[in-house]
Amino acid sequence: MIRFDQVTKLYSGNTRPALNSVTLEILRGEFVFLVGASGSGKSSFLRLVLKEESPSKGQIHVLGQNLSRLTSRKVPYFRRNLGVVFQDFRLLPQKSVFDNVAFSLQVIGKSKGFIQEAVPDVLKMVGLAGKTGRLPHELSGGEQQRVAIARAIVNKPSILLADEPTGNLDPTTSAGIMTLLNRISAGGTTVIMATHDAGIVDQMKRRVVELVSGQIVRDERQGGYQTQALPVQQQAPPPTSSGFGVGR
Amino acid sequence: MRFGLVLSEVGQGLRRNASMVVSIVLVTFISLTFVGAAILLQLQINQMKGYWYDRAQVAVYLCTEYVEGGNCNEIEATTEQKANIEQQLEAPPLAPLISQYDFEDHDQAFARYQEQFGTEATGFVTPDFLPETFWVNLKDPSQSDVLVERLSSVAGVDEVVDQRKYLQPIFDALNAASFTAIGIAGLMLIAAVLLIATTIRLSAFSRRRELGIMRLVGASNRFIQTPFVLEGVVAALIGSALASGAIVAIVHFFVQGYLNATPSATPFVDIGDAFIVVPILIVGGAGLAAVSAAVAIRRYLRV
Numbered sequence: 001m002i003r004f005d006q007v008t009k010l011y012s013g014n015t016r017p018a019l020n021s022v023t024l025e026i027l028r029g030e031f032v033f034l035v036g037a038s039g040s041g042k043s044s045f046l047r048l049v050l051k052e053e054s055p056s057k058g059q060i061h062v063l064g065q066n067l068s069r070l071t072s073r074k075v076p077y078f079r080r081n082l083g084v085v086f087q088d089f090r091l092l093p094q095k096s097v098f099d100n101v102a103f104s105l106q107v108i109g110k111s112k113g114f115i116q117e118a119v120p121d122v123l124k125m126v127g128l129a130g131k132t133g134r135l136p137h138e139l140s141g142g143e144q145q146r147v148a149i150a151r152a153i154v155n156k157p158s159i160l161l162a163d164e165p166t167g168n169l170d171p172t173t174s175a176g177i178m179t180l181l182n183r184i185s186a187g188g189t190t191v192i193m194a195t196h197d198a199g200i201v202d203q204m205k206r207r208v209v210e211l212v213s214g215q216i217v218r219d220e221r222q223g224g225y226q227t228q229a230l231p232v233q234q235q236a237p238p239p240t241s242s243g244f245g246v247g248r
Numbered sequence: 249m250r251f252g253l254v255l256s257e258v259g260q261g262l263r264r265n266a267s268m269v270v271s272i273v274l275v276t277f278i279s280l281t282f283v284g285a286a287i288l289l290q291l292q293i294n295q296m297k298g299y300w301y302d303r304a305q306v307a308v309y310l311c312t313e314y315v316e317g318g319n320c321n322e323i324e325a326t327t328e329q330k331a332n333i334e335q336q337l338e339a340p341p342l343a344p345l346i347s348q349y350d351f352e353d354h355d356q357a358f359a360r361y362q363e364q365f366g367t368e369a370t371g372f373v374t375p376d377f378l379p380e381t382f383w384v385n386l387k388d389p390s391q392s393d394v395l396v397e398r399l400s401s402v403a404g405v406d407e408v409v410d411q412r413k414y415l416q417p418i419f420d421a422l423n424a425a426s427f428t429a430i431g432i433a434g435l436m437l438i439a440a441v442l443l444i445a446t447t448i449r450l451s452a453f454s455r456r457r458e459l460g461i462m463r464l465v466g467a468s469n470r471f472i473q474t475p476f477v478l479e480g481v482v483a484a485l486i487g488s489a490l491a492s493g494a495i496v497a498i499v500h501f502f503v504q505g506y507l508n509a510t511p512s513a514t515p516f517v518d519i520g521d522a523f524i525v526v527p528i529l530i531v532g533g534a535g536l537a538a539v540s541a542a543v544a545i546r547r548y549l550r551v
Binding site for chain 1: 253458460462463469
């Protein structure tokens with residue numbers, strides 16, 4: 001589904017890579033948490049999957065396509081298979097709930113009939129059936145995030161990327177969002193979620209990938225926010241043989 | 249469905265940037281009017297060249313007893329000399345260049361003089377005062393130099409004059425006017441292109457949320473680009489339509505209505521010529537706007 005092969009991402013003007021030789025495979029239908037401190041490379045990972053960025057080194061395959069071979073003209077069509085949700089919802093403030101979701105279908109050329117059927121369905125699924133005519137500012141944060149999720153999944157993508165979707169929400173609302181994401185995952189969609197929310201990760205018991213300074217330090221099935229397993233000890237480099245003339 | 253969506257986006261963009269759109273309309277209007285005027289001037293020059301060069305002749309003036317300098321020395325050209333000149337006109341290398349020639353004697357020249365200047369001006373002039381002349385029509389008017397070179401030094405010839413040289417200053421003036429118009433049009437067009445690019449960037453910036461979401465959900469580049477390009481094209485089209493109207497009005501009211509009404513033999517451009525210019529302005533204006541808008545919006549399409 002998603003395969004990273006020795007992927008390094010260097011941003012210009014920064015000597016420290018955002019991702020450093022990351023190798024990772026995510027299978028169809030998996031639910032994966034990406035955890036790590038701010039700046040550890042979680043967002044870069046998601047941006048690379050979306051092909052908003054290209055890797056400096058290494059190969060990325062998503063949905064059987066080698067992203068480095070994807071021409072920029074084909075990127076939009078590739079993205080139609082991916083749904084994305086952000087911490088800040090990114091809804092259009094002057095459009096109603098229905099129109100926000102419909103917009104994402106209109107701009108990829110779906111027919112009016114399809115939109116009239118698909119949008120109410122997906123709004124019902126995320127639990128907003130009675131609020132289709134509201135404007136985003138009339139909704140609570142949790143409801144706004146549900147609209148964003150509805151927009152991301154209305155086209156039935158195979159992969160859902162969520163960048164700290166509960167970052168702006170209180171614990172109870174977050175739990176509701178997680179139930180929703182769980183349901184989406186149960187439907188066969190691969191979900192990758194970057195988060196700082198330890199409670200959620202511990203509760204869900206799903207695959208956890210931890211990044212520190214752009215490197216994967218843990219990849220654990222049914223893991224928690226902090227590892228329960230023994231920490232991996234990195235072997236100390238062997239002492240250099242002492243001698244003259246080799247020291248720097 | 250999609251077409252309607254694109255059009256509503258265009259309408260929104262035009263309304264949101266109304267003042268910028270008005271300035272695009274005005275700048276394209278003025279610049280394209282200058283372009284049209286320059287084209288009309290060139291058409292006018294070509295028309296006048298065609299008209300006058302057909303009529304412009306090379307005059308071979310012969311000596312009279314009143315001419316002092318050159319080959320003449322106050323001696324009237326003799327019959328032998330005239331025969332010699334005529335023989336030169338009939339034989340190579342001159343004959344192939346000449347389509348026809350006429351000989352004008354003193355009396356004919358006097359008659360023509362009277363016709364041109366009226367009888368009261370002819371009191372001091374007698375027929376023998378006016379030179380006898382060979383009027384030569386060339387197949388190619390630009391080859392008059394050969395004739396001038398060949399005949400100038402022949403005995404009995406006072407002077408060989410290509411009448412085209414009297415027209416050249418007029419054409420030079422018209423050409424200068426035309427190039428000035430093109431220069432102004434060029435500067436204005438640069439301003440128009442930059443203005444369109446700025447307006448489109450502004451429009452894109454005010455819609456950056458939508459653009460971000462469009463890119464995220466996989467709207468194709470063409471779909472994202474089209475409303476912006478159309479926005480520029482619509483504004484420029486209004487400008488070119490106004491410019492076309494101005495050009496047609498100039499030809500109709502000024503050239504046909506005013507210049508043509510004054511007595512003169514010169515042919516002027518007509519409405520038919522104006523309608524040659526109109527499609528050039530429309531297509532040129534729209535094309536220029538489309539290109540500059542497409543270039544301006546490209547930054548927002550980078551994936």
